[in-house]
Amino acid sequence: MTAVREIEFRDALREAMSEEMRRDKRVFLLGEEVAQYNGAYKVSRGMLDEFGPRRIIDTPISESGFAGLAIGAAMMGLKPVVEFMSWSFSLVAADPILNNAPKMLYMSGGQFGCPVVFRGNDGAGGQLGSTHSWCVEGLYSNVPGVKIAIPSNPYDAKGLLKSSIRGDDPVFFLESERMLGNKGHVPEEEYVIPFGQAKVLREGTDCTVASWGRPVHFCMDAAEELAKQGISCEVIDLRTVRPLDIGTVVRSVRKTSTCVVVDQSWSFGSPGSELASQVHRHCFDDLDNYVHRVHTADVPTPYATNLEQDYLPNARRIAEAIRSATYNL
Amino acid sequence: MPINVTMPRLSDTMEQGTVVKWHVKVGDKVTSGQVIADIETDKATMEQAVFDDGLIARLVCPEGKQVKVGEVIAVLAEEGESMDSAAVAPAAAGPASSPPAARPAAQPAASAGSPAPAREIVADVEAVEVGERMRVSPVARRMAEEMGVDLAQVKGSGPGGRVIKRDIVLAAENRSSAARPAAAPAQGIVAAGPSAVSGAPAGGALVPGVQSVEVPVSSMRGVIARRLVESKQGIPHYQVSMRFSMDALMALRTQLNEQLSAMEVKLSVNDFIIRACALAMARHPFFNASWAGDRILLHQQVNVGVAIALPEEKGGGLVVGVVRDAHLKSLRQISGEVRALGEKARTKGLSMEEMSGATFTISNLGMFGVDNFTAIINPPNSAILACGAAIEQPVVRNHQLAVGWEMSATLSLDHRVIDGAMAAKYLQGLKQFVETPTMLLV
Incomplete structure (x- = not known):
C-alpha cells in the first residue's frame, strides 16, 4: 500500500x-x-x-x-x-x-x-x-x-x-x-460498507455516546474534553439509521450503564427518540440513568449565526448531557 | 431540613414492615429516643424510637400498611422549622434540585414564539414523583442484588436521592471489611411437613365453583412461605429414616424425672434427642455445616434449632428457638433452655438473638402422636431431623415378639453436603446415643 x-x-x-x-x-x-x-x-x-x-x-x-x-x-x-x-x-x-x-x-x-x-x-x-x-x-x-x-x-x-x-x-x-x-x-483499493454496521470510534467505560452524520465530530470533541476530566466516553457512529445497528449500542451500554444519543433532527419522533427507546428496552436493567438526548432545539432553524450555533447539537451541549447522564454535574 | 423517619431494618431477613400502631400524631413534640410506633416485622412486633428531637410533621405510613425497609414512614420538623414546609418537602433525601431532563434546552428563537409544552409537562410530573418511593437506577438495583448490598443502607447520590451505580460500588467496597459468610440466608424460621405454599392469583377463585374465605398472609407466614420455597427448590433434599429402640431412654427419663421432680426438672424425650444430635456432631461434622457455593463451611459451634409451633390464637406459625453450644450443655441445661424458649415464643415472642444462628435443626411432632414425617431444611443448615413419637408397640427382641418403646426419626439432607452413606452413619451414631442413653449423661 x-x-x-x-x-x-x-x-x-x-x-x-x-x-x-x-x-x-x-x-x-x-x-x-x-x-x-x-x-x-x-x-x-x-x-x-x-x-x-x-x-x-x-x-x-x-x-x-x-x-x-x-x-x-x-x-x-x-x-x-x-x-x-x-x-x-x-x-x-x-x-x-x-x-x-x-x-x-x-x-x-x-x-x-x-x-x-x-x-x-x-x-x-x-x-x-x-x-x-x-x-x-x-x-x-x-x-x-x-x-x-x-x-x-x-x-x-x-x-x-x-x-x-x-x-x-x-x-x-x-x-x-x-x-x-x-x-x-480513503484508500485507492475498492471497498464497500454494508448498511446496519455501526463503528466504534472511541472506546470508553463511563458513557456510550451514539450519533451519526455531522454531530459525530462534536461528540468526539466532547469526549476529548471530558477525558481530561476523567470521564471516559465510548463514541459510536451509527452510519445508517435504517437499518439501525442497535446491537453495537446495546453491547456498549451494557458496559457503560449510561447513554447519550446525539441527533441533529428535532427531538419529537426522531431517529434519536427511536434509538433511546430501543436502548431503554434492551438495556433496562443495565441503565444507571435514563438515556439522555441532544437534539436541535424544538424550534424552526434560526437565521442568526449565534442562535443557529446554539440551536444545533454542539460539543458544549453534548458534554453537558454526558455529565448529567453520568452524574457528574 | 425536615427529618425522614424510615422503616428500620430490625432483623437480617426483614425486607418490609408494618406500622401496627402510631403512638404519636401530627403536631406532637417528640424527643430523641421516644417510641413513636410499634413495627411488626417478619418475626416480631418491636418498638420504634426516633433519633432526633422535633415535631411530627407528617405520618406517611398509615397503620396496618406494609412498607419496604428504608421507605419513609414519618417526617419530623426540626426545632424552629415550619411544620407545613416540612410536611410538603420532598421526603427523599437530598436537595430538591430540578432534574436535568426538566432543564429547557437552549431556546435561541424564543422570539419565534415556539412553544415547548412537552418540557413543562415533564417538569410537573417529576415534581410530583419526587417523594416517598426509594429511587434506585435499574443497574444499581441489579448490582445490589448480585453483590448482596442492602439497598436500605445505601444513601443515594443521584438526583432526588436516587441510588446509582457508584453508590453500590462504594457500599460494596465499604462492606468488604465486615466480611460476611458467602451464603447467609435468613435464619430462624422453619416448617415441617406440608407448608401449603402456593402462588394463588390475587382475589381469584383457585377452585372454580367453590366459595373461599380469604385469610391475609401475616409477615411471618410470608417469610415461612418464601424461605421454605427457596429451601425446597434450591436445596437437593432427600430423606433417610431409622427406627430407634426407646426402652432404655424412656426408663432413664422416668427415673431422672422422678428423682429431679423436686427441682422442677422435667426432661422431655426431645431434650435427649437434642443432646444426642449435638454430641453426634463431633464425629460427623458435615451435619453441622453449610453449603457456601464454592466451599462447605464446617461450623465450630453446635447450635441446635428447635422448631416451636405458635398457638392458633396467636396467629399460628412457627419459629425456631436456638440452643447455643448444645454439645457443651447438660441435659438439664438443654431442657431448661428449650422450655424457656418455648414459653417466651408463645407469649412475648423471641428476640432476634434467640432465633438466629442455628447450625442444625430438630422438628418434633411426637407430642402430637405423629409416627413419622419429613421436614424441610432450615437454610443455611444442611440437615434437619424430624422426630415422631416414642410409641409402645410389638417389637421383635432376640427372635421373640415383645412389647417395647420405638421411635422413628427422619433426616432431611442437603445432598450437596451430605451423601446417603454419611447420613446412615450419622443415624447409627445417633442410635447408639439414644439406645444407650447413659452416654448422654456424661
Whole structure:
C-alpha cells in the first residue's frame, strides 16, 4: 500500500458514483446543475466529461418531476442516482420519494423493485434559514421500506454510497454541505460498507455516546474534553439509521450503564427518540440513568449565526448531557 | 431540613414492615429516643424510637400498611422549622434540585414564539414523583442484588436521592471489611411437613365453583412461605429414616424425672434427642455445616434449632428457638433452655438473638402422636431431623415378639453436603446415643 491518501468528502462521493458507473452501465446521475455546472457543490465535477450527457443529466428545477422520473427508471431496471441540491427541497417531491419509492416492491407484489439513490445536503448549512435547513431524517426515517445512510466522513461516505448504488432498495443518502470539504483517509483499493454496521470510534467505560452524520465530530470533541476530566466516553457512529445497528449500542451500554444519543433532527419522533427507546428496552436493567438526548432545539432553524450555533447539537451541549447522564454535574 | 423517619431494618431477613400502631400524631413534640410506633416485622412486633428531637410533621405510613425497609414512614420538623414546609418537602433525601431532563434546552428563537409544552409537562410530573418511593437506577438495583448490598443502607447520590451505580460500588467496597459468610440466608424460621405454599392469583377463585374465605398472609407466614420455597427448590433434599429402640431412654427419663421432680426438672424425650444430635456432631461434622457455593463451611459451634409451633390464637406459625453450644450443655441445661424458649415464643415472642444462628435443626411432632414425617431444611443448615413419637408397640427382641418403646426419626439432607452413606452413619451414631442413653449423661 502507498502512503495514506486523504481526499475530500465530495471527492469520495464522486469516486463512489464514478466507479459504480464504470462498473454498471445502468447507473446514471440526474439533478439540478449536476452536469454542465459540475454540481452546485462540485460533487460531480468532471463526470459529464467522462460519462456524457446521456448519463449525467441536468434537470429543471422540478424535484417532483425528476424524482418521479428516476423512480420510473428504477422500476424499469435502471439504477438512477438523484442529487437533491438540498434535502430541504425534497419536500416538494414527498409523494414520489415517500409514497412511491419505498412502497413499490410491496404494492407491486414483488414485481417492481425501486433501486434508486437520492442524495444531497441535509441539515443546517449555515445561515440558510428555517426552510432550507431541514434534517429530513426526522420525518423520513418514519417510513418503512427506505434505507437511510448518514455518513460522517469521506471513508464511510464512499463505501456506503457504493453499496447504496449496488443495492436493490431505495436509499436516502444524507450528506452535509458543512462536511463536503472535510478530508479523510480513503484508500485507492475498492471497498464497500454494508448498511446496519455501526463503528466504534472511541472506546470508553463511563458513557456510550451514539450519533451519526455531522454531530459525530462534536461528540468526539466532547469526549476529548471530558477525558481530561476523567470521564471516559465510548463514541459510536451509527452510519445508517435504517437499518439501525442497535446491537453495537446495546453491547456498549451494557458496559457503560449510561447513554447519550446525539441527533441533529428535532427531538419529537426522531431517529434519536427511536434509538433511546430501543436502548431503554434492551438495556433496562443495565441503565444507571435514563438515556439522555441532544437534539436541535424544538424550534424552526434560526437565521442568526449565534442562535443557529446554539440551536444545533454542539460539543458544549453534548458534554453537558454526558455529565448529567453520568452524574457528574 | 425536615427529618425522614424510615422503616428500620430490625432483623437480617426483614425486607418490609408494618406500622401496627402510631403512638404519636401530627403536631406532637417528640424527643430523641421516644417510641413513636410499634413495627411488626417478619418475626416480631418491636418498638420504634426516633433519633432526633422535633415535631411530627407528617405520618406517611398509615397503620396496618406494609412498607419496604428504608421507605419513609414519618417526617419530623426540626426545632424552629415550619411544620407545613416540612410536611410538603420532598421526603427523599437530598436537595430538591430540578432534574436535568426538566432543564429547557437552549431556546435561541424564543422570539419565534415556539412553544415547548412537552418540557413543562415533564417538569410537573417529576415534581410530583419526587417523594416517598426509594429511587434506585435499574443497574444499581441489579448490582445490589448480585453483590448482596442492602439497598436500605445505601444513601443515594443521584438526583432526588436516587441510588446509582457508584453508590453500590462504594457500599460494596465499604462492606468488604465486615466480611460476611458467602451464603447467609435468613435464619430462624422453619416448617415441617406440608407448608401449603402456593402462588394463588390475587382475589381469584383457585377452585372454580367453590366459595373461599380469604385469610391475609401475616409477615411471618410470608417469610415461612418464601424461605421454605427457596429451601425446597434450591436445596437437593432427600430423606433417610431409622427406627430407634426407646426402652432404655424412656426408663432413664422416668427415673431422672422422678428423682429431679423436686427441682422442677422435667426432661422431655426431645431434650435427649437434642443432646444426642449435638454430641453426634463431633464425629460427623458435615451435619453441622453449610453449603457456601464454592466451599462447605464446617461450623465450630453446635447450635441446635428447635422448631416451636405458635398457638392458633396467636396467629399460628412457627419459629425456631436456638440452643447455643448444645454439645457443651447438660441435659438439664438443654431442657431448661428449650422450655424457656418455648414459653417466651408463645407469649412475648423471641428476640432476634434467640432465633438466629442455628447450625442444625430438630422438628418434633411426637407430642402430637405423629409416627413419622419429613421436614424441610432450615437454610443455611444442611440437615434437619424430624422426630415422631416414642410409641409402645410389638417389637421383635432376640427372635421373640415383645412389647417395647420405638421411635422413628427422619433426616432431611442437603445432598450437596451430605451423601446417603454419611447420613446412615450419622443415624447409627445417633442410635447408639439414644439406645444407650447413659452416654448422654456424661
